Amino acid sequence: MNHDIIVETINLSKQFGALVAVDNVNIKVRRNSLHAIIGPNGAGKTTFFNLLSGNIEPTSGKVMFKGSDLTHQPVHRMIHHGIGRSFQITNIFPNLTVFENVRLASQALEKSNFKFWMNVSRLEKCEYRTWEVIEKVGLKERAHAPARTLPHGDQRKLELGMILAPDPEVLLLDEPTAGMAAEQVPELLALIQEIQKTGNKTVILVEHNMNVVMSVSDIITVMHLGKVLAEGTPAEIAANREVQTAYLGGLYELNV
Amino acid sequence: MQKKAFSFFHNNRASLIVLFALVLLPFIVGLFEGASPIVVWENQGGISKFVEGLGIEIFILALYALSYDLIFGVTGLLSFGHAMFFAVGAYLTGIALKSFALSLPAVIGLVFLAAILQALLFGLVLPRVKGITFALVTLGMASMFHIIVTSSELGNYTGADVGLQGVMVPSFINPANERLRFYFVALVVLILIYLLYQRFVNSPTGRVCVAIRENEGRAKMLGYNTFAFKLAALMLSSFAAALAGVLHALYQPIVSPNVADLSFTVTALLIVLIGGVGTLSGALIGAFVYRLLDFGLRRYIGENASFITGTIYVAFVLFIPYGMVGTWRLKSFRVAQGWRRLLAAFKT
Numbered sequence: 063m064n065h066d067i068i069v070e071t072i073n074l075s076k077q078f079g080a081l082v083a084v085d086n087v088n089i090k091v092r093r094n095s096l097h098a099i100i101g102p103n104g105a106g107k108t109t110f111f112n113l114l115s116g117n118i119e120p121t122s123g124k125v126m127f128k129g130s131d132l133t134h135q136p137v138h139r140m141i142h143h144g145i146g147r148s149f150q151i152t153n154i155f156p157n158l159t160v161f162e163n164v165r166l167a168s169q170a171l172e173k174s175n176f177k178f179w180m181n182v183s184r185l186e187k188c189e190y191r192t193w194e195v196i197e198k199v200g201l202k203e204r205a206h207a208p209a210r211t212l213p214h215g216d217q218r219k220l221e222l223g224m225i226l227a228p229d230p231e232v233l234l235l236d237e238p239t240a241g242m243a244a245e246q247v248p249e250l251l252a253l254i255q256e257i258q259k260t261g262n263k264t265v266i267l268v269e270h271n272m273n274v275v276m277s278v279s280d281i282i283t284v285m286h287l288g289k290v291l292a293e294g295t296p297a298e299i300a301a302n303r304e305v306q307t308a309y310l311g312g313l314y315e316l317n318v
Numbered sequence: 319m320q321k322k323a324f325s326f327f328h329n330n331r332a333s334l335i336v337l338f339a340l341v342l343l344p345f346i347v348g349l350f351e352g353a354s355p356i357v358v359w360e361n362q363g364g365i366s367k368f369v370e371g372l373g374i375e376i377f378i379l380a381l382y383a384l385s386y387d388l389i390f391g392v393t394g395l396l397s398f399g400h401a402m403f404f405a406v407g408a409y410l411t412g413i414a415l416k417s418f419a420l421s422l423p424a425v426i427g428l429v430f431l432a433a434i435l436q437a438l439l440f441g442l443v444l445p446r447v448k449g450i451t452f453a454l455v456t457l458g459m460a461s462m463f464h465i466i467v468t469s470s471e472l473g474n475y476t477g478a479d480v481g482l483q484g485v486m487v488p489s490f491i492n493p494a495n496e497r498l499r500f501y502f503v504a505l506v507v508l509i510l511i512y513l514l515y516q517r518f519v520n521s522p523t524g525r526v527c528v529a530i531r532e533n534e535g536r537a538k539m540l541g542y543n544t545f546a547f548k549l550a551a552l553m554l555s556s557f558a559a560a561l562a563g564v565l566h567a568l569y570q571p572i573v574s575p576n577v578a579d580l581s582f583t584v585t586a587l588l589i590v591l592i593g594g595v596g597t598l599s600g601a602l603i604g605a606f607v608y609r610l611l612d613f614g615l616r617r618y619i620g621e622n623a624s625f626i627t628g629t630i631y632v633a634f635v636l637f638i639p640y641g642m643v644g645t646w647r648l649k650s651f652r653v654a655q656g657w658r659r660l661l662a663a664f665k666t
Contacts, residue, residue: 115539117539136543137538137539138538138539138540138541138542138543138544139541140539140541141539141540141541142541147539153533153535153536153539154533154536155529155532155533155536156532156533157532158528158529158532162525165525166525166526166529166537166540167540169522169525169526170540170541170542171541172522174522175522175523175526175542176522176523176546176550177521177522177523178517178518178521178522178523178524178550178554179514179517179518179521180517180521180522181517181520181521182520182521182522182524182525185522224540228540228541
């Protein structure tokens with residue numbers, strides 16, 4: 063058993079009818095690394111991500127976390143194992159305040175969730191943690207605003223706050239910068255990097271934005287048609303011929 | 319410490335004034351008909367006794383609507399079988415008192431057990447069906463219950479189609495002789511359940527229930543076993559609804575199969591819509607408005623009253639979609655929007 067590997071997939075496959083969305087994917091994610099998964103549209107990134115986070119069950123294969131099999135865990139157990147996930151499409155509680163959104167996220171690990179006679183503000187640790195996270199993602203001024211009233215960029219920050227609150231070891235970020243204004247992206251990236259470095263976290267992210275991926279990742283896995291096409295450091299990936307034709311090439315063609 | 323106690327009174331002054339008024343109401347009404355408070359106390363007043371009766375009916379209805387608001391308004395579970403929660407309490411009380419001559423504490427214990435069981439019954443389908451499907455499955459369950467209580471095989475116990483007549487009410491709480499006492503018992507039960515629900519909504523469990531209403535998928539992803547929380551809300555709701563059923567059986571003292579009917583579930587839904595979905599206090603105000611409207615229109619207009627009540631409900635939905643309490647909190651009463659909604663309904 064290699065203790066350096068925190069998340070591992072073994073022959074992971076998912077089939078939707080005739081379509082094999084994820085085909086025998088074997089990925090090893092090193093502890094405390096920032097691991098990006100890229101690929102052209104339809105490469106199976108999102109399906110792969112849903113398999114990792116337990117949102118869908120694989121047709122075959124396994125998802126291993128710290129040496130134990132999490133393949134058939136119900137989705138609500140994942141955070142209790144230390145795996146948190148954010149969504150590409152902002153997925154929050156729109157009518158609740160920013161504070162409540164984050165508190166619900168940190169409250170999940172409390173043991174007194176069924177004390178229905180107790181006021182929720184008496185969960186002091188949870189309250190403290192909530193303020194800590196809100197401050198970290200920079201939403202302190204908007205803490206008591208309903209989440210739906212936030213601009214999109216702030217909602218992305220809230221989404222990040224909600225995944226940070228329970229302090230998971232592994233963060234699965236599904237296009238964290240999706241739909242953000244270009245000038246806001248570096249700020250969020252710096253935040254993600256800081257969290258990963260100072261908090262000793264493992265980050266697995268799916269991203270479309272090549273600049274983002276190239277500048278922050280330790281390891282990049284390129285997926286194509288449900289399979290792993292290549293894996294390596296950003297420099298290796300940029301130099302890889304196959305990747306250039308399958309993905310980067312295609313991208314440049316689109317830009318022309 | 320003193321300051322804290324004072325601020326409690328200050329913060330809840332509106333509720334406390336209403337409570338105070340409700341306690342004094344029978345005596346004040348008594349004064350109008352020339353009956354001294356002592357006469358009212360001894361249940362000799364005429365109109366005061368009548369007003370107490372109306373009050374009791376409103377309290378029971380409010381308790382029932384409150385229990386519906388907990389699952390529908392707070393947790394977001396649309397149940398069309400809520401009447402069963404009430405009817406089980408009512409029928410069980412009636413049968414236990416009439417056919418088995420059990421004592422009242424034993425009856426209440428039995429009803430609590432039944433309340434747990436019926437919540438578990440709804441809980442059985444909870445992980446499998448969502449939204450409108452849950453509504454239909456619960457409707458099916460309640461309809462089965464309705465068929466069972468109206469079946470002639472059980473007629474000896476339930477009175478079949480006619481309903482259960484002549485419930486043996488213990489004399490110390492018999493509404494015929496001790497109506498003022500019954501009035502206060504119903505009021506106290508309602509207040510206790512209301513306070514319990516308020517605490518629930520602001521508890522860790524209650525906040526998760528609200529999160530489930532807002533976005534269940536996300537609540538799951540955050541790490542909540544949402545089934546357990548929905549079941550907790552169902553349990554708490556079932557308790558209060560069954561308790562309302564007990565009071566109903568004791569007060570009437572007959573149990574008609576109408577209380578197991580779909581239309582009685584719709585009554586709860588209407589009350590909650592009038593008062594404001596998910597506000598809890600809206601259920602109390604809604605019950606008050608509903609019962610008085612129903613009573614007043616029936617008395618002065620007669621059988622055609624339901625046409626007017628229907629129109630009023632439609633107006634409610636169009637002009638104050640957040641209900642009375644919800645609109646008050648949002649301070650967003652806009653007449654023009656209501657007309658626009660009305661016009662939109664006629665456009666094709």
